[in-house]
Amino acid sequence: MLINTDLHLHSCFSMASSKDMVINNIAPQSKLKGLQLVGTGDGFHNGWLDMIEESTTYSGDGIYSHNDCDFIITAEVEGKNKIHHLFIIPNIEIAREISGELVSKNVDSDGRPRVKMNGNELLDLAHEYDCLIGPAHAFTPWTGMYKTFDSIYDCYGSKKDGKKVDFIELGLSANTDMADTVKELKSFTFLTNSDAHSPWPHRLGREFNQVEMEDISFSALKKAIEKKKFKANYGLVADMGKYHITACTKCYTFIDPLIAKENKMKCECGGKIKKGVDFRISEIADYDTPRHPDHRPPYIHLMPLAEIISLVVGKGVTTKTVQNKWNQLINNIGSEIDILIKSDIEDIAKIDLNISKAIESFRNKELHITPGGGGKYGVISFEKPLNTRKTTKTQKYKTLDNF
Ligand SMILES: [Zn+2]
Ligand SMILES: [Zn+2]
Structure with a gap:
């Protein structure tokens, strides 16, 4: 089973x-x-x-x-x-x-x-x-x-x-x-x-x-x-993970890991910089591209449905509006995983057209993500965000078009 x-x-x-x-x-x-x-x-x-x-x-x-x-x-x-x-x-x-x-x-x-x-x-x-x-x-x-x-x-x-x-x-x-x-x-x-x-x-x-x-x-x-x-x-x-990219834990500015190292992991604001998981893995990596062993199962990417609803309705994930919509979808369609991955988009559209469009965008990898770092989760958006997080001249600023 x-x-x-x-x-x-x-x-x-x-x-x-x-x-x-x-x-x-x-x-x-x-x-x-x-x-x-x-x-x-x-x-x-x-x-x-x-x-x-x-x-x-x-x-x-x-x-x-x-x-x-x-x-x-x-x-x-x-x-x-x-x-x-x-x-x-x-x-x-x-x-x-x-x-x-x-x-x-x-x-x-x-x-x-x-x-x-x-x-x-x-x-x-x-x-x-x-x-x-x-x-x-x-x-x-x-x-x-x-x-x-x-x-x-x-x-x-x-x-x-x-x-x-x-x-x-x-x-x-x-x-x-x-x-x-x-x-x-x-x-x-x-x-x-x-x-x-x-x-x-x-x-x-x-x-x-x-x-x-x-x-x-x-x-x-x-x-x-x-x-x-x-x-x-x-x-x-x-x-989306809160330590994906190297960033300051106080002001959350993204900082190039090499520059962070030069500055002894201290940010200009006085805060501590934490190395991102992406950079840490690149330091210990043996290969440039993944080599999956035969036993490795597929990795299926998810995004919390409540966050997608929150994006559509413009209210926080723990608000009543978002929770009610989440419950309505689950009660009428099935589990969250089904809704995100495989339920018929038209069935979702019957409950909420805008949410169905957002889920379609998620499935088509069209949602944009400002990555997480320094203890702050990544943020999803429909449009490629302008700098929503403060950056300095020397930093890498990464926005994903696809994931
Ligand atoms: Zn732990
Ligand atoms: Zn800082």
Whole structure:
């Protein structure tokens, strides 16, 4: 069976996460997005595990169900060098045991615990408990593995020892074409997950994996990751990611990475410049163009439907107007993915002509994107934007005509 799964999100217990991130909200929203299996996130937080137990029924083999939505226990840990690692965990009992072993000052207060362990030690811990582990958003400049290391083996232990993570999470600012310019990644399964901090439809499931699984269970997911049974990675257009381009984290000006380096990553405004994922990957790349291994599934680019509606109606993504329109489309046509990718444009036009035109433009790759950087998401527009973000003379300013 083909399963759509988003394996990385954060609960109401994570810092900067919405208080609405509880099972009763996540389950129905996931269903509307077209997801069947959802990672709980924050699986080392005992309060969150209690809530999961209260709000779900256990279906066996690591699956906790709420109405029609199945959950699997996942967790993100911040290890040494502030690197984020994603765990997929066999069940709640094991999650509680590992949580008890983590030496962390904030394991009870934050859904994403900070520990002093390095990648190698976390990999050993994960495998000791039959968990799956890999770097979360591997290329991002604050907490991605490649911000510190030039090779995945420097983080998690040598190739000779046979030590290997189970997957790589690409993160919102990267895609398969970018990652497959790095030779050492060819044998890994790539995960595309939302890392959502709120249940709004432009966050939850904005990236997900389509996986061939024998059934919905931890064992079947593990097998699918090991045997590379991924049928598609669905992901945000990478330029939309908030660290795609090198930019200042204070004034968000785009800055040529080489100039940024010369200026010791300091912006004229006094802010800190963060290296974009596109540039970081170009530094570690072995090839100019991607070389996809045979097992690599297609990468299908998405853009949140709520953002397309927001563009058409000229109101913010979380406004009632946008949410009502989103609900109307979902209730009448089908899941968000269907609407974006394959539903009949004429059916969408019957509900809203302008939105149907915008979706057609998205499908034809005619929407323009001002890329994200420095912590600010990319912005879509119908017309090629004039400089909507401040730039200086020396900077590269990139606007995509196509993606
Ligand atoms: Zn993270
Ligand atoms: Zn600045």
